[in-house]
Amino acid sequence: METVRSLNPLKVASRRPAVLVVDDEYGPRESIAFSLASEFDVETSERASDALARLRERQFEVVLLDIRMPEMDGIRALEEIRKSDKEIAVIMLTGYGTLATAQQAVLWGATQYLRKPPDIHELLSAVRNSTQIATERRHRARMVTEAIEHNNALKREIQEKEPKVWQARAAVELVHDLANPLTVLIGYAGLLSGEARKLAAVGGTGTELLAEYAEVVERSAGYCQHLAENWRKATRQSTDFAAVNLGDLLQEVRRVIFFSSDTIHISPSESAWVRGAKFELSRVFQNLIRNSLEAGATVVDVAISSDSKTVVVTIHDDGCGMDDATREKAWQGDFTTKSSGTGLGLSICRHLIGVHGGQLTLASSPGNGTTTRITLPSLDQASQSGTSV
Numbered sequence: 370m371e372t373v374r375s376l377n378p379l380k381v382a383s384r385r386p387a388v389l390v391v392d393d394e395y396g397p398r399e400s401i402a403f404s405l406a407s408e409f410d411v412e413t414s415e416r417a418s419d420a421l422a423r424l425r426e427r428q429f430e431v432v433l434l435d436i437r438m439p440e441m442d443g444i445r446a447l448e449e450i451r452k453s454d455k456e457i458a459v460i461m462l463t464g465y466g467t468l469a470t471a472q473q474a475v476l477w478g479a480t481q482y483l484r485k486p487p488d489i490h491e492l493l494s495a496v497r498n499s500t501q502i503a504t505e506r507r508h509r510a511r512m513v514t515e516a517i518e519h520n521n522a523l524k525r526e527i528q529e530k531e532p533k534v535w536q537a538r539a540a541v542e543l544v545h546d547l548a549n550p551l552t553v554l555i556g557y558a559g560l561l562s563g564e565a566r567k568l569a570a571v572g573g574t575g576t577e578l579l580a581e582y583a584e585v586v587e588r589s590a591g592y593c594q595h596l597a598e599n600w601r602k603a604t605r606q607s608t609d610f611a612a613v614n615l616g617d618l619l620q621e622v623r624r625v626i627f628f629s630s631d632t633i634h635i636s637p638s639e640s641a642w643v644r645g646a647k648f649e650l651s652r653v654f655q656n657l658i659r660n661s662l663e664a665g666a667t668v669v670d671v672a673i674s675s676d677s678k679t680v681v682v683t684i685h686d687d688g689c690g691m692d693d694a695t696r697e698k699a700w701q702g703d704f705t706t707k708s709s710g711t712g713l714g715l716s717i718c719r720h721l722i723g724v725h726g727g728q729l730t731l732a733s734s735p736g737n738g739t740t741t742r743i744t745l746p747s748l749d750q751a752s753q754s755g756t757s758v
Contacts, residue, residue: 385410386500387427391420391446392435392462397485401433401462404489405496417446424450429457430503431496435485436463451478456506458499462487558583558590585625592625595648612748613650615641615680616673622654632666633658638673641680642748645725653721653729656714657684657741664688664739675747682743691733700731 388409392398393416402411409431414420417438424432432450436443447459459478464485480499483491565583568576616638623633643650661669666686674681691699699715715731722729727745 386431386504387412387429388431388433388496388500389414389420389423389429390433391415391417391438391443392433393438394435397435397462400486401492404492408493409496409500417441417443417449420446421449424454424457428454431458431460431480431499433460433462433483433496436461447479456503456510458503458506460495460499555590555594558587562587589625592648592651610644610646613643613645613647615643615650615682615745618647618650619654619671619673619682622651622658626651626655627658627662630662632662633669633671635671636673638675640675641673641682643680643725643745644748645745649721650725653718653743654682654684656718660714661686661688661739664690666738677749678747680745680747682745683740684743685738685740687738690735690737690739692735696731696733 386409388405388411390398390402390405390411390413392401392413395415398413398415402413405411412423412429414423417434418441420432420434423429434443434446434450438446441449443461443463447461450457450459455478458480460481460483461479462483462485480502481495483495487495562580562583565576565580569580616635619635623629623635627633658669658671661684664686666688669684669686672683672685674683700719719729722743722745725745727743729744730742731739732742733739
């Protein structure tokens with residue numbers, strides 16, 4: 370006897386909702402299939418075992434399942450269906466309906482319960498509604514699955530790139546916290562600088578020095594603004610490169626950031642030109658020199674050397690130094706020996722020097738201070754290699 374019958378030979382190409390009618394009685398099974406055939410892609414089966422095999426081969430939206438069948442009844446078949454497909458809609462059919470069987474069917478996830486023989490209009494309405502329910506369930510299930518997959522992928526990416534995640538979080542928090550006070554600082558720095566220039570033009574004791582200090586404040590405020598803006602837009606736009614004299618830049622950092630500290634000694638250099646981003650290189654020098662000072666250095670020597678291909682900046686201090694384990698942790702980032710530190714400094718410096726096509730190396734030992742060496746392509750060499758951010 371034929372146990373599985375398709376009313377649509379083009380079932381694979383059909384876009385109509387797929388319905389499976391499962392009933393051991395030929396007459397009711399074929400009557401229901403015929404009533405649905407004009408609107409749905411209908412298949413039939415006379416045994417629950419055959420229906421379960423069919424469900425493994427193809428995805429159906431609705432199953433109409435008779436409760437009383439030999440070998441495996443509808444309730445048991447419903448349990449098996451739900452184990453493999455939680456979204457499919459199942460309509461239970463019986464000519465011997467009782468409250469107990471209805472409750473049991475609902476308990477196992479039946480969508481609806483119809484008496485045999487069903488009214489045609491009631492049947493069509495039930496299958497239409499069940500089709501919509503199954504479609505919505507499958508859509509939600511796909512969304513949940515995709516969300517879980519995206520979440521797992523994100524977790525894997527975070528684990529793989531964990532050393533950089535904390536940097537991004539710290540950058541966002543930094544920009545957010547600095548936004549309002551920085552706006553006020555920039556505004557008042559501009560006003561202060563303007564008033565100082567007016568006083569200097571009139572003349573008077575100390576006015577020229579006041580104008581110089583006001584200029585330093587204004588430039589420092591502008592520098593802070595650039596840093597905040599650069600972090601905010603880092604993933605969306607690049608930084609323009611230009612010719613930068615590292616000797617002049619280091620002197621400016623010493624004067625503006627470290628108030629011309631006598632602790633910092635910078636050797637003169639006439640040929641230390643590189644192609645790069647002035648503010649980003651300033652960040653590197655600021656971080657490295659500040660690290661030396663905060664490590665207890667009483668002298669920070671900055672030497673510059675160059676040839677036709679490279680410019681080398683060496684920063685040596687007489688601070689406390691680091692052992693191998695501490696140096697390795699600091700090198701990896703997210704580590705600091707300072708009570709209020711973030712561990713960002715060296716990681717930022719390595720990244721920025723790498724972006725400029727250069728290298729940063731670190732040598733240190735307890736009691737012997739720390740020596741940082743920055744090697745960058747010279748201006749001609751950088752232009753030939755097309756170094757850019």
